[in-house]
Amino acid sequence: xxxxxxxxxxxxxxxxxxxxxxxxxxxxxxxxxxxxxxxxxxxxxxxxxxxxxxxxxxxxxxxxxxxxxxxxxxxxxxxxxxxxxxxxxxxxxxxxxxxxxxxxxxxxxxxxxxxxxxxxxxxxxxxxxxxxxxxxxxxxxxxxxxxxxxxxxxxxxxxxxxxxxxxxxxxxxxxxxxxxxxxxxxxxxx
Amino acid sequence: xxxxxxxxxxxxxxxxxxxxxxxxxxxxxxxxxxxxxxxxxxxxxxxxxxxxxxxxxxxxxxxxxxxxxxxxxxxxxxxxxxxxxxxxxxxxxxxxxxxxxxxxxxxxxxxxxxxxxxxxxxxxxxxxxxxxxxxxxxxxxxxxxxxxxxxxxxxxxxxxxxxxxxxxxxxxxxxxxxxxxxxxxxxxxx
DNA sequence: CGTATAAATGAATAATTATTCGCTTACCTT
DNA sequence: AAGGTAAGCGAATAATTATTCATTTATACG
Numbered sequence: 050x051x052x053x054x055x056x057x058x059x060x061x062x063x064x065x066x067x068x069x070x071x072x073x074x075x076x077x078x079x080x081x082x083x084x085x086x087x088x089x090x091x092x093x094x095x096x097x098x099x100x101x102x103x104x105x106x107x108x109x110x111x112x113x114x115x116x117x118x119x120x121x122x123x124x125x126x127x128x129x130x131x132x133x134x135x136x137x138x139x140x141x142x143x144x145x146x147x148x149x150x151x152x153x154x155x156x157x158x159x160x161x162x163x164x165x166x167x168x169x170x171x172x173x174x175x176x177x178x179x180x181x182x183x184x185x186x187x188x189x190x191x192x193x194x195x196x197x198x199x200x201x202x203x204x205x206x207x208x209x210x211x212x213x214x215x216x217x218x219x220x221x222x223x224x225x226x227x228x229x230x231x232x233x234x235x236x237x238x239x
Numbered sequence: 240x241x242x243x244x245x246x247x248x249x250x251x252x253x254x255x256x257x258x259x260x261x262x263x264x265x266x267x268x269x270x271x272x273x274x275x276x277x278x279x280x281x282x283x284x285x286x287x288x289x290x291x292x293x294x295x296x297x298x299x300x301x302x303x304x305x306x307x308x309x310x311x312x313x314x315x316x317x318x319x320x321x322x323x324x325x326x327x328x329x330x331x332x333x334x335x336x337x338x339x340x341x342x343x344x345x346x347x348x349x350x351x352x353x354x355x356x357x358x359x360x361x362x363x364x365x366x367x368x369x370x371x372x373x374x375x376x377x378x379x380x381x382x383x384x385x386x387x388x389x390x391x392x393x394x395x396x397x398x399x400x401x402x403x404x405x406x407x408x409x410x411x412x413x414x415x416x417x418x419x420x421x422x423x424x425x426x427x428x429x
Numbered sequence: 430c431g432t433a434t435a436a437a438t439g440a441a442t443a444a445t446t447a448t449t450c451g452c453t454t455a456c457c458t459t
Numbered sequence: 460a461a462g463g464t465a466a467g468c469g470a471a472t473a474a475t476t477a478t479t480c481a482t483t484t485a486t487a488c489g
Contacts, residue, residue: 050464051456057466069349075265076351078446089468091449100447152349159259159342161266194418197403202422205399206392213391228384232392236426240434241486247436268476279438281479290477437484444477454467459460
């Protein structure tokens with residue numbers, strides 16, 4: 050018998066991400082996705098039970114990806130600031146390189162597709178970020194404010210920056226990146 | 240003869256905003272809007288030529304509203320920091336009170352509904368904000384960085400904060416508001 | 430008041446889109 | 460190499476949703 054092709058799932062995901070970044074979640078059809086992926090519409094239903102499941106799976110996957118990369122190269126034994134910078138940089142780089150995921154996640158958040166369960170799992174993935182900020186607070190380097198507030202502030206700023214960068218299609222220079230880190234750090238530092 | 244009823248347009252807008260905040264732009268139908276507004280579906284077509292026009296009009300209106308309020312009480316002759324705080328506070332307050340518009344504008348940005356023209360008009364509305372930041376830079380109070388970068392940073396942070404506040408349905412205490420302003424100011428200040 | 434005019438209605442229609450299904454093709458197993 | 464099983468296909472169908480339209484209702488104006 051013929052087996053399912055994992056690369057095909059990836060193909061479908063890429064097609065969906067591309068279309069959502071271009072047209073928004075509101076303007077995306079199963080036909081569009083299959084055409085963009087270069088497969089038949091019916092094939093989508095071999096891999097997913099329907100549109101809802103496709104979007105939920107892609108949401109979970111995108112979300113997991115973006116978190117997974119964040120702590121690459123982070124070493125808890127090194128001082129806080131450079132460690133924080135490593136994570137911060139990982140996040141920024143990932144978001145810049147995966148702009149489509151940024152848009153997709155944003156659009157999904159208020160959508161009829163994402164189930165409460167999918168949403169809950171996405172939330173849980175954020176705990177390492179909380180831990181990181183709390184470490185900085187324990188070391189008196191970061192403001193003693195609600196952790197969630199600080200995190201929200203930074204992530205919102207980063208996200209918007211990534212979007213803005215994309216629209217103006219410049220590449221963020223090293224100078225600008227350093228500057229932006231400075232903005233973040235100055236905002237957070239005690 | 241019977242005249243068009245301006246309050247009805249407002250009713251339609253409110254219904255659409257409410258639904259988009261709840262279900263996203265992807266999950267909203269003309270039937271839903273009319274039901275939520277308490278009018279017949281056909282009546283929507285008395286006021287708008289179709290769904291596209293409705294969404295574009297609401298986008299333009301929402302965007303204009305949020306900008307219009309920002310400079311209320313701002314006096315260019317007073318020192319920069321309190322003036323900036325006034326504007327900042329206006330924006331925050333407006334966004335908190337009009338959460339639905341925040342979500343709607345965000346969802347629209349990547350959607351097939353909004354035309355290039357509508358988008359361009361929205362962009363033009365932002366110039367007073369650029370002017371404000373530039374004033375701060377001239378007075379050496381604000382970092383000498385790309386104005387658009389600074390603005391993007393702040394607006395992204397604020398937006399995310401408003402969303403986060405809404406989801407956790409707490410009311411932002413004065414303490415937290417002051418704290419958040421401090422984050423913004425520390426980020427921007429030279 | 431009465432009438433003309435346009436708003437308002439909501440069921441009917443048109444258009445779009447998700448999903449199914451009978452068939453073909455590929456490829457794993459033995 | 461042959462058979463069997465599931466992937467892959469895309470036209471057909473089902474479901475949903477935008478839009479129209481014949482009719483009713485409200486109201487501005489004479």
